[in-house]
Amino acid sequence: MDYLPAEFFTLEDVDPADKTIFLRIDVNSPINPETGEIIGSSRFFSHIDTINSLVNSRVVLLAHQSRPGKEDFTSLDRHALTMQRILGRTVDFEDSLFSASAIERIRKMSNGDILMLENTRFYSEEVSIDYDLEVMEGTSIVRKLSPLMDLFVNDAFPSIHRAQTTLVGFQRVVPNISGKLIEREIRSLDRFLKGKESPKVAVLAGAKINESISVAKNFLESGSVDRIITGGVVANAFLWASGKQIGKKNEEFIVKNNKNHQELIKICKKLLEKHETQISMPVDFVMKPSGKRVESGSKVPDDQVLADVGVDTIVQYIDEIREAGSIFLNGPIGMYEIENYSIGTSEIFRAIANHGGLRIAGGGHTLSALEMLGLLREFNHASTGGGALISYLSGETMPVLEALKASKKYFDGNADGKRSES
Numbered sequence: 001m002d003y004l005p006a007e008f009f010t011l012e013d014v015d016p017a018d019k020t021i022f023l024r025i026d027v028n029s030p031i032n033p034e035t036g037e038i039i040g041s042s043r044f045f046s047h048i049d050t051i052n053s054l055v056n057s058r059v060v061l062l063a064h065q066s067r068p069g070k071e072d073f074t075s076l077d078r079h080a081l082t083m084q085r086i087l088g089r090t091v092d093f094e095d096s097l098f099s100a101s102a103i104e105r106i107r108k109m110s111n112g113d114i115l116m117l118e119n120t121r122f123y124s125e126e127v128s129i130d131y132d133l134e135v136m137e138g139t140s141i142v143r144k145l146s147p148l149m150d151l152f153v154n155d156a157f158p159s160i161h162r163a164q165t166t167l168v169g170f171q172r173v174v175p176n177i178s179g180k181l182i183e184r185e186i187r188s189l190d191r192f193l194k195g196k197e198s199p200k201v202a203v204l205a206g207a208k209i210n211e212s213i214s215v216a217k218n219f220l221e222s223g224s225v226d227r228i229i230t231g232g233v234v235a236n237a238f239l240w241a242s243g244k245q246i247g248k249k250n251e252e253f254i255v256k257n258n259k260n261h262q263e264l265i266k267i268c269k270k271l272l273e274k275h276e277t278q279i280s281m282p283v284d285f286v287m288k289p290s291g292k293r294v295e296s297g298s299k300v301p302d303d304q305v306l307a308d309v310g311v312d313t314i315v316q317y318i319d320e321i322r323e324a325g326s327i328f329l330n331g332p333i334g335m336y337e338i339e340n341y342s343i344g345t346s347e348i349f350r351a352i353a354n355h356g357g358l359r360i361a362g363g364g365h366t367l368s369a370l371e372m373l374g375l376l377r378e379f380n381h382a383s384t385g386g387g388a389l390i391s392y393l394s395g396e397t398m399p400v401l402e403a404l405k406a407s408k409k410y411f412d413g414n415a416d417g418k419r420s421e422s
Helices: 043-044 047-051 076-087 101-106 133-137 140-148 180-194 210-221 232-241 250-259 261-278 309-323 341-352 364-373 387-394 399-410
Strands: 020-024 058-064 114-116 151-154 176-178 200-204 227-230 286-287 293-295 306-309 326-330 359-364 382-385
Touching: 043 047, 043 076, 043 399, 047 076, 047 180, 058 326, 076 114, 076 176, 076 261, 101 140, 101 151, 101 326, 140 326, 151 399, 180 359, 180 382, 180 399, 200 309, 210 227, 210 232, 210 261, 210 387, 227 261, 227 309, 232 250, 232 261, 250 261, 250 306, 261 286, 286 309, 306 309, 309 341, 326 341, 326 387, 359 364
Parallel strands: 020 058, 020 151, 058 114, 151 176, 200 227, 200 326, 326 359, 359 382
Antiparallel strands: 286 293, 286 306
């Protein structure tokens, strides 16, 4: 599914000054379960450009944190304080979404004011409605908030694969505008997918094999990538599919964490049958807890985990990376959090960071590892998306991007919200 920023209203299409702008952002972040403090602020920083472009507007922030039933499902009061610290501007907080208090505060805002409303997922209208626009437009969220807004700006890239009310429900009520983060993400990812910097190499690693195998399938079948380099549990899945031993504990991990593991292994087998020369797998590993080296395919003791790639694999992978024209990185190569098993991740990530071509990284653990190694700024683009990034690269339909396209069509390309008479 192709998405072009030209198909959306962007901030260049409007004059936001003296307007009330509802800005949907995604600052969903890890929370310390003991203190309630927010861990990490990368998603807050990702929206700074968009917020700063609305300095002469009245900005109402819509956002969520976690989901019902999770330990980190909490109020956004600390999120408002975090955004205030990062912006260096006052960010007020309202502990409701569409109450009389919230409506009154929004109406009394002045240009330059920023108000963050309560966690949108505190309300069933946000999470329990299927993608039915008429139903969404009848919710209290849309009915009570839409009269207060001049424009709706959506900058929540990590949520573009979600069809929830505050993400897609306003598309026919007011013009939906793409924020700068969404524009930047799409342009960067499409530069990798459609650009001419080749050969294109995707390093797919980490523990979430369901997502990585889906991306590998789309990359190889669409021809958008020339080579897949595997690491972590992703590599284990491909090796298992190839008929090589990976050891009892490593097989059990895949089975336990993936109910559809049989289907995933079948997909790996088919990809290997059709694209074997394009898929790189480790030739040796370092085992945990013994710390001993084992060659791929050799017997792995039942009590050992394949915790990192070995020296021969590191050398092979670095050679392949040097030959690449552009690189996409998603997932650590091994158990990088443990020093004894971090060498593969460190060496391969450094090789990518020092590469002269296009370098794009995505995924929470990937960015965490790059930040830990001091390499994050060496990449052309670091994607804020998790599931959204994987869904986009897998070629799936993106509800938020579809809503942005539909809104521009609905308002006949008039960002002032006026529809032509027909």
